Amino acid sequence: MDYEKLTIEMRRLALLAGDKIMEIYNSDDFEVKTKSDDSPVTAADEAADALISAGLRAAFPDVMLVTEEQADTHDSTGKTFLIVDPLDGTKEFVHRRGDFTVNIAYVENGTPTRGVVYAPAKDRMFFTDSSGDSYEETAPFDPAKVGELVPIKVSDANNEALLVVASKSHRDQATDDYINKYAVADMKSAGSSLKFCLIATGEADIYPRVGRTMEWDTAAGHAVLHGAGGKVVRFDDHSPLVYGKDGYANPFFIAYSPSVELKDA
Structure with missing residues (x-):
């Protein structure tokens, strides 16, 4: 290429x-x-x-x-x-x-x-x-x-006061339950792939997604976050989120700055 x-x-x-x-x-x-x-x-x-x-x-x-x-x-x-x-x-x-x-x-x-x-x-x-x-x-x-x-570069997160971003249109109780495992200083909502970019710029530390997404929803934001030093992993086992899956459907995932201490699902 x-x-x-x-x-x-x-x-x-x-x-x-x-x-x-x-x-x-x-x-x-x-x-x-x-x-x-x-x-x-x-x-x-x-x-x-x-x-x-x-x-x-x-x-x-x-x-x-x-x-x-x-x-x-x-x-x-x-x-x-x-x-x-x-x-x-x-x-x-x-x-x-x-x-x-x-x-x-x-x-x-x-x-x-x-x-x-x-x-x-x-x-x-x-x-x-x-x-x-x-x-x-x-x-x-x-x-x-x-x-x-x-x-742009991901934040050096303070795990005692995390900045969390979540979906504006797809927020649910399962998402809130997971977020509640962290010490949160501020919570913001954003639509679309902007959530990945807010982590990439250091405006947020973590974005958990407990809901349906497709690879075309996440790939560009994932690439931008990756280029800024961030990571995207599966929600269940924290292994890297991979692409080219059958049907292009994603599992639940977490996008985050590597300085965040991830909690288990």
């Missing part, structure tokens, strides 16, 4: 998709449809997916592509592939809460090694560079030219 080209293309396509999403987000009204799994989908999901998948296929025709909105790609199997969630946090989008992201990642041998997470309504852009290190780019953004970059 040409990592330099990959970085340029993933960032560019994420920004272009973000522009398309915001056109629809700022319109007076948009249709919300329901997919077979009862999750919502909008014209923004579909437009962003068409743009990103066409761009990736043109730039990397020999690399397997998995994208949420194209069911035929879910039958593919492999451990090295590009994976896309063109609009992660559709519920946040529908309710105009702003916590939605464009996610593009590259998975190598079951591990997300490169990724971009763009939150267009929040003007926040996170991505890995060609060497795999993670940065936040400051707005305004130009698809043709990278702006000012700030290196």
Whole structure:
């Protein structure tokens, strides 16, 4: 893989998709449809997916592509592939809460090694560079030219006063029960893959997810967190979360700064 080209293309396509999403987000009204799994989908999901998948296929025709909105790609199997969630946090989008992201990642041998997470309504852009290190780019953004970059790194967590981030739309009692095993100084909620990025920047220490996710929901955030020194492990046995699983469904997991002293499930 040409990592330099990959970085340029993933960032560019994420920004272009973000522009398309915001056109629809700022319109007076948009249709919300329901997919077979009862999750919502909008014209923004579909437009962003068409743009990103066409761009990736043109730039990397020999690399397997998995994208949420194209069911035929879910039958593919492999451990090295590009994976896309063109609009992660559709519920946040529908309710105009702003916590939605464009996610593009590259998975190598079951591990997300490169990724971009763009939150267009929040003007926040996170991505890995060609060497795999993670940065936040400051707005305004130009698809043709990278702006000012700030290196990001996970926190040196205080285990007596942890900063926890949890899902905004999928919080439940099992999540709260697990969080209650820690000494928590502050708790915040965030939608979409932004939760991974908040750990990557040191704004949070740990994100436990006791609920259903798919690999396209997590791969880009996982890559950004990995490039900032963080980890993502299975909830049950704390082994690394791997990708390319049958059906692309994730087990429960924990994303965290390695300085956090993990509790058993």
